[in-house]
């Protein structure tokens with residue numbers, strides 16, 4: 130089967146830009162055998178002022194937190210990797226892109242901890258469109274509650290964005306799609322709302338924007354933090370709140386927030402229509418401001434865009 134990825138020309142690997150096809154690892158690399166890789170997903174937008182990367186230092190800082198949690202120092206600084214992201218977008222002449230820095234345990238050790246395997250660092254970037262389908266941003270998506278729970282705290286460290294954790298995300302996503310939904314919302318092992326397979330979840334309850342706290346099962350999303358700031362700027366009350374599953378069914382509005390997903394309204398959960406079954410007014414205000422910031426149509430007052438140059 131042909132790759133469905135829109136391949137670019139170069140990938141940054143261990144300090145060098147090399148041809149896309151040459152950026153390979155051995156099948157017995159620790160990362161392939163045991164999923165020991167940490168990564169980021171970052172978007173570069175074709176703004177009114179040229180290509181710019183959204184919250185690049187924050188993403189690289191989270192990558193650094195992930196590699197510290199898994200004890201795999203790549204030997205590059207955060208500044209080096211910010212530069213690598215900009216270099217790979219520029220070298221490939223991309224205007225908008227998805228950037229996927231990865232730090233992984235390579236080939237050498239055959240033990241599952243991979244201590245002794247070299248740490249490899251790669252930064253691919255390619256052109257990638259809407260993640261949940263082209264109408265999702267405007268019309269919203271239908272989701273279910275997953276029968277798969279997110280990992281309990283102190284099992285897989287939820288604050289690390291690590292490849293192995295995404296086997297759980299794949300189970301959540303595959304079940305949703307098998308049942309005819311676009312996505313699913315997963316609960317914690319205690320039955321409290323956690324997040325989607327690859328995005329944080331927000332609700333509007335009593336005219337307040339609420340989202341689950343970071344309690345070990347969910348990722349501390351950078352879009353999530355941006356929603357807090359945007360809500361604050363719009364003077365919409367926003368807070369963290371533990372949400373039982375049933376709070377989803379009675380919410381005024383629901384939406385997802387994530388780099389790939391951006392701000393996507395949720396129009397039904399388990400076939401129960403949320404609000405009027407279309408994007409709600411508060412989601413619309415937050416999404417509108419987000420889209421205008423990433424498009425460069427309004428001032429980047431928080432310094433969220435790094436120009437590719």
Ligand SMILES: Cc1ncc(COP(=O)(O)O)c(C=O)c1O
Pocket residue numbers: 170298324325326327328329347348349350351352353386387388389
């Ligand atoms: C499991 C999970 N939760 C939440 C998010 C949203 O995080 P961010 O907004 O930083 O992309 C992602 C995407 O990276 C994710 O994979």
